[in-house]
Amino acid sequence: MLMDTFGSRLRTYRERSGKTRAVLGGLVGRSAEWVKALESGRLLTPRLPMLLRLAEVLGIDDLSALTGEQSLPVASVTRAGHPAMDSVAAAVQRTTLPSGDPVKVAALRSRVDHAWATWHHASAERTAVAALLPGLLTDARLAARRLDGVDRRQAAAELARVYHLVQLYAAHQPQPQLVWLAADRAMLAAQDADDPGAIAAAAWYYAHVYRSDGEPDAAEQVLVDALDLQGDGEGGSAEQLARLGQLQLGLALGHARAGRAGQAWRYWDSADAAARRLGPGYVHPWLMFGSVVVDAFGVTLGIDLVRPGDAVRRAAAVNYSALPSRTRRAGGLIDAARAHLMRRDEVAVVHLLGRALRESVETVRHQPYARGMAMELAGRTGVVGEDARELALAMGIDW
Known part of the structure; x- marks a missing residue:
């Protein structure tokens, strides 16, 4: 044709x-x-x-x-570039190791935990972690290369966590190759750590890249491969159960993106069961897996499966304030707005985008769906258009 x-x-x-x-x-x-x-x-x-x-x-x-x-x-x-992108990219692309002694694993882990807490709790999370990532990458790479034995494997697991943060930082920006590079290096570091839990986390983030690139089957494979290493979660720790549930949630998202409703909801049910076993108040401190997170991703499944009524109903039942992460709250509210847009409820869309913006300016500013919705509604007349134009300006879209 x-x-x-x-x-x-x-x-x-x-x-x-x-x-x-x-x-x-x-x-x-x-x-x-x-x-x-x-x-x-x-x-x-x-x-x-x-x-x-x-x-x-x-x-x-x-x-x-x-x-x-x-x-x-x-x-x-649709993709706004962050001002610190060049410095973060330079740190990721650096091929030589600096001289000096590596930091101890306990100190490295504490710094990585702090960086993840910063990502989840700052309203301008990209700006906050961009100040930490170059130095953290250098020290984590040095520790993963220079330490020995168990310490070296643990440092490799921490390095993988740093690369996950790089991937989140670079997402939805004009350098998609950096997202791929971070995902690939995170998986390599997790494999060097010989740690099934680290591999599970790396698979979760790698699958996001594959889905975003229109490759749901590749996303499924990386998750299935990681799932084979986890066991069934029976008698395991909360950490093991959370990583198992996270992988099942990733499989649910991939099947929904491919339009396979039965398989999507089957894996979502498995993830939900794992989250319920962890208890209603449990949320993993940096992966953010827990019952309320699984509920929020149920909205995503409804959107991708083009079931707006179900997505809106699920969004109404999510307790977004129980999500202990500004970035996840903002992301969940953006999905709720997408569901309402499918139902042409434009007042709700503007309201939800405004709530998301109050949670995390940078999550909304860098999210293509949020930017697209604001741009579309900014062309409306009346109050919806006026409010949408204000939102667009707050996102850095010049009207």
């Missing part, structure tokens, strides 16, 4: 992604008939905010692939 019109291009990319018209329409808050009308040319090319949402859902990096016009990288609009 010659991709000489917007409609024909849209159809080609939709079919390549394996999505039906109903699924694509649902993911951007429209109907299958609306998608059909775009593809047939009965509707004009949508405005920029909707084009960006279509591109994100279809995994298109440049809007020219859809419009046939001048190049406009999607990331240049």
Whole structure:
């Protein structure tokens, strides 16, 4: 097929992604008939905010692939770059080790714990951890290379945790290669640690990268491989059970992204059972696995499976204030906003985005879905448009 019109291009990319018209329409808050009308040319090319949402859902990096016009990288609009990105990237890409004696494992672990607490509790989490990551990377790499025996393996596990933070810091920014590099190095460090728990955490974060890149099967494989190392969790510690549940939750997210509802909810049920065994007040201190987190990800599953009514119902039942992490609260509220947008409840979308922004300015500012929703609603008239334009400005979107 010659991709000489917007409609024909849209159809080609939709079919390549394996999505039906109903699924694509649902993911951007429209109907299958609306998608059909775009593809047939009965509707004009949508405005920029909707084009960006279509591109994100279809995994298109440049809007020219859809419009046939001048190049406009999607990331240049939907992904805001953090000012400290260059310094963090330089620390990650450094190939030589500094001289000097390595820090002791206990001291290194304490610093890594502090960095993770900073990530979860700061309202500007990227700015806060960017000041810590270069030095922490240097010391963790040195310890993982220079220490011996058990200390070396434990230092490697801490190095993996530092790379997980790098991945979170770099996510949704204009340097996706840094996210891949951090995920790959985290897995290598976890394998060097010979620690099933560290490998489980690395698999959780690696699977996020694969899903974001449109590779749900690769995401599933890395999670299954890690799951095989964990055992069934019976008689294990809370830490072991939490990592087992986290892997099952990752599998649920991957199946939902691929549209496999039965498998998605089966794994979600397993993750939920693990979380319930840990108790209603338990949340892992840095992985953030627990009952309330599993509940929040149930909203994500409903969105990806294009069941907006179920997603909205689940969002209403989530106690977001019980999430002991500003970044997770903000992320959960963004998903709740996505669910309401699918139902065209635009007042709720603005309200939820405002709540998310109060939790974490930088989570919202760097989240493509949040930016896309604000841009779309900023074009509305009346109170919704006025409030959305204020939100867009707070996200660094110039209107």
